[in-house]
Amino acid sequence: MSAGRRRRHRQLARGLVLSLQLLAAHRLRTALSVSGLLVGVAAVIVMVAIGEGAERRVLERVQGMGTNLLVVSAAPAQRVVGRPRQVPVHTMLRAADAEAIERESTLAVAAAPAVNRSMVVRWEGVNTTTMVTGTTTRGLGIRNISAASGRVFDDEDDHERRRVALLGPTVVRSLFAAANPVGRVVRVGNVPFDVVGVTRARGVDAVGVDLDDIMLVPFETATRRLLNIPYVHTLFIQARSTADLVALEHEVREILHGRYGGRSGMLAPFVIQNQATLLRTERGAAQAMNQLVVGVALLALLAGGIGILAVMLISVRERTREIGLRRALGAKRRDIQIQFVLESAMLAAGGGLAGVIAGLAAAGGAALLGPWDLVMSWRAAALGLACSTILGLVIGALPAARAARLEPIAALRAE
Amino acid sequence: MIEVDGLTRLYRRGTLETQVLKGVSFRVRRGEFVVIMGRSGSGKSTLLNILGLLDRPDGGRYLLDGADLSGADDDARSAARNRKLGFVFQQFHLLERASALRNVTLPLLYAEQDSGDSTERAERALQAVGLTHRPRHLPSELSGGEQQRVAIARALINDPAVILADEPTGNLDAQNGREILEIFRHLVDGGRTLVLVTHDRAVAERGDRVLVLDDGRIVGEEAVPTPAAGTRSDAAGAV
Numbered sequence: 001m002s003a004g005r006r007r008r009h010r011q012l013a014r015g016l017v018l019s020l021q022l023l024a025a026h027r028l029r030t031a032l033s034v035s036g037l038l039v040g041v042a043a044v045i046v047m048v049a050i051g052e053g054a055e056r057r058v059l060e061r062v063q064g065m066g067t068n069l070l071v072v073s074a075a076p077a078q079r080v081v082g083r084p085r086q087v088p089v090h091t092m093l094r095a096a097d098a099e100a101i102e103r104e105s106t107l108a109v110a111a112a113p114a115v116n117r118s119m120v121v122r123w124e125g126v127n128t129t130t131m132v133t134g135t136t137t138r139g140l141g142i143r144n145i146s147a148a149s150g151r152v153f154d155d156e157d158d159h160e161r162r163r164v165a166l167l168g169p170t171v172v173r174s175l176f177a178a179a180n181p182v183g184r185v186v187r188v189g190n191v192p193f194d195v196v197g198v199t200r201a202r203g204v205d206a207v208g209v210d211l212d213d214i215m216l217v218p219f220e221t222a223t224r225r226l227l228n229i230p231y232v233h234t235l236f237i238q239a240r241s242t243a244d245l246v247a248l249e250h251e252v253r254e255i256l257h258g259r260y261g262g263r264s265g266m267l268a269p270f271v272i273q274n275q276a277t278l279l280r281t282e283r284g285a286a287q288a289m290n291q292l293v294v295g296v297a298l299l300a301l302l303a304g305g306i307g308i309l310a311v312m313l314i315s316v317r318e319r320t321r322e323i324g325l326r327r328a329l330g331a332k333r334r335d336i337q338i339q340f341v342l343e344s345a346m347l348a349a350g351g352g353l354a355g356v357i358a359g360l361a362a363a364g365g366a367a368l369l370g371p372w373d374l375v376m377s378w379r380a381a382a383l384g385l386a387c388s389t390i391l392g393l394v395i396g397a398l399p400a401a402r403a404a405r406l407e408p409i410a411a412l413r414a415e
Numbered sequence: 416m417i418e419v420d421g422l423t424r425l426y427r428r429g430t431l432e433t434q435v436l437k438g439v440s441f442r443v444r445r446g447e448f449v450v451i452m453g454r455s456g457s458g459k460s461t462l463l464n465i466l467g468l469l470d471r472p473d474g475g476r477y478l479l480d481g482a483d484l485s486g487a488d489d490d491a492r493s494a495a496r497n498r499k500l501g502f503v504f505q506q507f508h509l510l511e512r513a514s515a516l517r518n519v520t521l522p523l524l525y526a527e528q529d530s531g532d533s534t535e536r537a538e539r540a541l542q543a544v545g546l547t548h549r550p551r552h553l554p555s556e557l558s559g560g561e562q563q564r565v566a567i568a569r570a571l572i573n574d575p576a577v578i579l580a581d582e583p584t585g586n587l588d589a590q591n592g593r594e595i596l597e598i599f600r601h602l603v604d605g606g607r608t609l610v611l612v613t614h615d616r617a618v619a620e621r622g623d624r625v626l627v628l629d630d631g632r633i634v635g636e637e638a639v640p641t642p643a644a645g646t647r648s649d650a651a652g653a654v
Contacts, residue, residue, distance in 0.1 A: 007529045014533070015524050018513060025512035325508045328469060329569070330497020330525035332490045409469045412508065 012338075019343045022319075033311030034351025037391075040300020041352050041384045045359025045377070046366075047293045052375035055286040060203075068242045069142065070249055071273040072097075072235040072256070092260055093232050093270060095219065098138075101237055104255050107248040109240055112139030113232040115222050121171065121215055122187045128174035132188060132215045134222020135236070140166075142238045145216065150182035150197030157196075158218035161225055165193035168212035169201045186215075191226055193217065249274055301387060304351060305395045312344050312399035323403050324411025337404040344396025345389055352388025356381045416577055416608045417443035417466065422475035424461050424631075435461045437631035438475065443577070443610060448603040450622035451612045458631045460581065463612045467500055467579050468492045480576045497525045501570025505582035507562045509554040509569075515541070515561075516550040519568045526573060540568035544598050560591030567598060578602070580611040584618055596621045 023030050074093050098111040105111075114135040120127050135143075137155050145166070146152065153164045165186060172181050181195045193215075202211040223229055239248045249272050256270060316323070323336055331339075360376060367374040424436040435458045443449045453459040464470035465477060468484060477485055480499050484492055502508075509518045519537040541547055544564040554562050563583060570578050580599070584592030600621060603609050611622060619625045620639055627635035 003529065011524050011526075014520070018510075018517060018521075018524070021517075022510070022512050321508065322510060325510075326521070326525070327493065328467065328496060328502050328508075329522040330493050330573075332493040332525070334490075335493075335525055409464050412469075412504070 012342075015335075015339060016342060016346070019339060020346065022322075023343060023347065026315075029311060029314075030347065030350075033307050034304070034347055034354065036307035037301070037304025037348060037351035037388055038355040038358060040297070040304045041355025041388060042359035042362060044293060044297040044300055045356060045380055045384060046363050046374075047296060048377045048380040049359075049363035049367075049374040051286065051289045051293055052377050053373035054289065056375055057373050058286065068239040068245060070237040070239065070245065070252060072237065072252060073271045073273065074231075074233060093235060094230070095223075095232055097232075097256065097259065098235050098237075100259060101235065101252055101255055105237075105248065105251050107239055107244045107251055109238045110138050110142050111235060111237045112136045112142055113219060114139050114234045114236060115219070115227055115229065116233050117227060119188050119215075119226075121175065123175045123181075123184060126175050128171060130168070130171045130174075130213050130215050132217065132222070132226065134217050134219045134226070136219045139219070139236055140216070142236045144202070146200050147197035148200040149180070150195070152197055152199075153216075153218050158220050161220045162218065163191060163193045163221060163225065164196045164218065166197045166199055166216040167195055168199050168214035168216075170210055170213040171215055172198055188215070188226060245274055297384075297387070301391050304348070304388070305391050308344060308347050308351070308392060309395045309398065311347070312340065312396060313402070315343075316340065316399045316403045319403075320406060320411045320414040323406050324408050324414065327406070327408035328412060333404040336406075337400045340400035340403045341393055341396035344399065345392035348392025348395065349385065349389040352385045355388070356384050359384070416445045416447070416480060417441075417610065418476070418478040419466075420476040422462070422465060422472045422477060424458070424465065424470070425473050435631055436465075436472070439628070439631070439633055440475075441626055441633060441636070443608060445608055446603065446606050448599065448609045448611070448621070448623040450619040450625045451610065451628055452614065452616065452619040452625050453612075453628035454614055457628045459612045459614075459628050462628065463579060463581055463610075466577075466610060467502060468496050493525070494527055497522055498527070498573060499576040501567075501573070501575040501578040503563070503566050503570050503578065503580040503583045505585040507554070507559075507566045507586070509562055509565055511554055514551045514553060515546070515557065515565045518554065518565055519572055521569060522573050536572055537568070540571045541565070543571055543602070544568045558591070559587050560594055563587060563591070563595050564598065567595070567602075571602075577608045577610060580609065582613055582615075583611065584613075584615070592618070 072093065093113070095113040098113045101108055101111040112135055114133055116131055116133050118129060119132045120129050121132070136158055137153065140146075140152055147166065148169070150166075152166055153162070156162075157164050167175075167181055167186075175181070175186065176184070182197060184195050185192045186195055187193070199212065199214070199216070204210055217226065223232070237248065237252060239245050252272060326336060326339075327333075360381060363374045363376060367376075419442070420440050422436050422439040423434070426433045426435055439458075439462060441449075451459050451462060461470065465472050466479075468479070471485055476483060479495065482495070484495055487495070496502075509515075510521070513521075516534065516537050519540055520533045523533045523536070538547070538550065541550055541564075544567045546561055546564040546568065549557060549561065554565065557565065563586075567578075567583075578599075583599075584595055587595060596618065599609055599611070603623070609622075611618070613619055622639055625635075625637050625639060626633050627637070
């Protein structure tokens, strides 16, 4: 039995080699028949590369902000039937809330308060408007902020309310052009700040905000010396992992409600922004793109399949005598059927392989030459090849059935 | 080896019916060279198709190597063609894009028993027909006589019970035709059984026995007197 199977496999392999020789003899026709599939698969590979590049960019941006981050903001003043509320509700979040969350939450790794205000920063007659953010050293850590040159401020700076500042690269460019800002003094209003460092560039976030257009100062300095406010605008809370974010959001809500829930007139006095939700939204957009790619891929396979079908049908007609001969020499209908199905599959697999190579080459070339962010997808390449081969098997069924139906005598006599 | 009893075959085209075979009976013994001779339209091709298991008779009985395959299914008949029969056609019917060697091994693709080293077998078959020097050539690079030798080698490779040849010299010049017939004679002398169909009396005379087919019936049977070797090549010279 197993010897018989080995024999069958060997015969099949020899038959395939023979089929390849016969296909190779019709180079032009074979090339034309698979060209549609080639172009289609190549296009899909390039599209997937673009799509995955875009998705990676989104992921990097969100990760730049931290994918395991909750941002609690004071809620904007709520409108009641079109009339703005007179009481500002953002006065209620305090620095102590961050400490409480860190203390009481089981899922939070760290929490930090932050205050923000868009202000004008000056240096030697040049000025620029930027977001001045006051936060603790914890806050720097949670938001992945580190110094590219100079240093970040430390707990002592914060505690002593020192007027030290960390500038984002965008601010540095606006104020200093090429000069080194570390050691210089910039002014915000009348308050002078020593520039102690420049942050590492973080790019643009998911909604297009320039994360490098920022001036960071110690939290205590910001609240006592610059803004003179007792409250904070936002709390940054870091979860152990992205998976814990939803549970952490729930926990933080409980803790904050416990601290403020008693007050009247405070419906949802804060907003919790979940990075995971943001990521999901971005992923949704990527998925829409993916569906488009799938659509294009199906069309490409269809077009390529029709090309191969046409050539296979011509081939069966042209090789009628060969089929008759094979039948006379002992080929069963099934042998003929298998032969043509496999020839079709080999054609399609060859076209798919050429398409994968062309697509990867095009994507690779584009990534090298241009500013495009392309990701080579080996998964797409393997899938393209597999789909082409399966398509060939399916497409081959019709010509193969025709070939197998031929009567040997008639086929032998055919011209 | 072959037993045929009252074979009939009716062709229908629309309402038109043609009785191509009207009861044909004969026997071919092992190691015999039998020629079926007839004019075009005599039914000899139809008879050969039936003998070759490419067509089924409407009536009568056909035993090939002791087995009646007229009721067998397509697969069994295909297997029998592969194992028991070797075909040699007037138009050679070689695969144009495959080498001589590969053409010879073609039947092994469909063999149901292990073929061993197919290249070695093909080389031996080519040797048996005297074609050893150009095994890797394409048919288009071979002369007609060489192509027909390749076809005979292909017919031999599965060691068939019977070789069926349909006007095997019809597309060859006199010299090559003579050589092909020599090969056949050589094979029969070596114990092969051969049935050859032709309209050509000169070719027919190379057989051991000639069955004359006319209008679907065997109208005559003549034993060819076994001549001396010299006379035989004289006869072949008349081809």
